[in-house]
Amino acid sequence: MTNMRVSVRDKLAGAVLIGFDTLARVVRTPASRAGEAIRKDGAKPSA
């Protein structure tokens, strides 16, 4: 017997949802500097 029920996930699969590059990946870019910059070039971190 074939299950004809369409899951919520399937309904959303083709949808455009803000903040999601793909349904599995939310767009996020944590800021980046401080300690890492100190180690990288010995300079004071950029603000």
Place this chain on the structure above:
Amino acid sequence: MASEAFRVARPPSDSFAPDPIRAAKLDEAVRLGLASSLRTVFESLDDAFTLEARAAERLLDGIAAGPVKSRIFAVYVDLVMALFQERPADAAILLEELLAQDPAVDGPFRILTLDDRDLGDGQAERYRRLVNDDVQFVLEPVSPAQHSEARAVLGAAFDLLEAAAPKVGDEVRALFHDVVLVTNAEGRGIGGASSFALWGTVLLNIDCLSDRLTAAVALAHEAAHAHLFGLALGGRLVENSDDDRYASPLRSDLRPMEGIAHAVYVLGRMIFTLRALRASGRLSLEESEQARAQLGVDRGAYDDGLATVLRHARFTPAGAGAFEDLRRYMEGD
């Protein structure tokens, strides 16, 4: 799944220079995108979910009406992930949480810390989770004494920006309604953190709030990230896979091109701010020297990062537009 449906016409003029009016328009466009996305989610729900239609409409109207709590964005992200991962019980709880919220912000500009007493039950852990990326860092709340000290420095930083670079400070206030102060003594060090999933909030490490100049540039840095999130309307600047890693101008670890592009653009905004502050004549001699030295470091990092971007980035339309305007500014000096 790119955000084509929310892409609006590119701003008619240069998108690089800070502008609070444009920032408010970007906030509105992002909110309308959220309302549209939530409507799509609501319409996809089956009978297993209880969705009270009037409560849903009230929420969507509230989101469209004005600045929205970051928690609304965060719950939306968690809800979509729960539905995608087929966790209906979690999704039902998140839906209930979403519909129980008044979406309007609690105030025009708040300075908080990473604590449920400030953010609401369970929110500190949610914020930590949503700002962590591939490399984990440990964020903790600040003490009352640290909070007072940081508040004073932020106040001085905004006063400085108002006098010397008013559009920078006003854009910060248009893009953020909450500053969440954190410490970052353990794990990998960061100066601040932002995520589209917490639109309207910026997390700042108090180590980067040592003086008004450093704080002013930190605010400009974080606002630049949010500006990019807005310009891309929740989408990306580049199409490169996050599996491909490149040298970062600001971090010692290899980063996805999306992070490199953000870093390079943010460096441009920091340089813009440092130049404006130096030119204003409002800095002390010591501050002016500090700004001059920082400009040299940031310019070198910008040039390194831009070379990597130009060599490897495959821009989205939003990224191409942002970098065109960035380079016009940087190459005009």
